[in-house]
Amino acid sequence: MKKILLLVSLISILTLSCVVFYVDDYISYGQANIFWGSKGDEVKTVQTKLKNWGYYNGSVDGVYGYKMYQSVKKFQKKNNLKQDGIVGNATKKALGIQAKKKATSRSDEIYLLSQAITGEARGEPYIGQVSVGAVILNRIKDSRFPHSIAGVVYQPGAFTAVDDGQINMKPTQSCIKAANDAINGWDPTGGAVYYWNPATATSKWIWRLKPIYKVGKHWFAKETY
Template sequence: MKKFSAIFLILILSISFMSVLYLERSYGQTLAWGSSGEDVRIAQSRLKQWGYLEGGVDGVFGKTTYDAVIKFQKANGLTPDGVIGAQTRVALGMSSNNTKTNTPASRGVSRSDDIHLLARAIHAESKGEPYLGQVAVGAVMLNRIKHPSFPNTLAGVVYQPCAFEPVKNGTINEAPDDSAYNAARDVLNGWDPTGGAIYFWNPSTATSKWIWSRKVTLTIGRHVFAHD
């Protein structure tokens, strides 16, 4: 009986250990007080952009980062333990070890050639919106590349006739700010907070009756997002 109990205990411990390894490989290592490095810097940047982090972005997980993580977790229904584990990573858009592959969603996107265009489009369409809303606007543009109803290149999507007001009024040519560039990089790295939306608009200014026939699934800032 004792031998059986010992074997059973070893089996349970082995399963627990393998589960931890799986989560670390799938979502990256857990970040906690005392951690440092690029992943911490990225987490801090997100928390800073969303208004949770009061300190600087230095790549060192200390008290200010811990407090910011707690606030973020409470606001998003996560266990407020101050640790960036698998679930908190996903909520921060840091899944898959945060080394997101060059977006497999982009049939006609070259990171080096199109990041500036995407940043300009994000800036023109969502200047003044929360950072998450800027990422969402950029994600819609990349989602259109995959959709058969739209052009299959980023330039084709952005400059499609009558698709985006900034192209018509010329604000697409304004220099994007750092926030727009960061959002463009996040989108190209695979972050899509819209869940595949291909439309967005401002309800207070939209005049098209047709657009309201689309299924609205999300609201971020002043924009709503919809699927086909």
């Protein structure tokens, strides 16, 4: 009888331990991710970004529902992310949202910027690579654009390298150095927030821009005529 009671007690303790670990993991998961049924200010932030960028047409009410789920999946597909509708760290990074548990470090920002430069300008002269990095950083300070490197880089339709997947290439050493120089304040463009290659540009709108600087194959501009 004592052996039976001891066995039952052990089973109860093991079961309780499993439940505790499961609950702890679930709570941690819920704190780190946003998914269907989530509520709060962080959900509103995601809704606002998706709405501003044309992915979401629902209410900014802080409640994760069906429309938001479809919008998140559309955003994930556009940015070559896992299409699960869960706003985890990778999707937050693409949205320009700082994860709660781990703040974006300077090294993370430099790496993403160097990826963008590699995708957009790896074949350009070094000063041209710095110039592309400078444009991305200049956009952060401009009210017309998102206010983070990730937000600017992943803004829908902003960069060809994001659309065709070249953003995921391993950065070249030259582009890493260019990213560091741009972040440290070197701006050869004089404040430009646009650049384009006249030989490959397909948008008619681009020809409204007033060029102020040229290096390699790229022209740079601050504003339209």
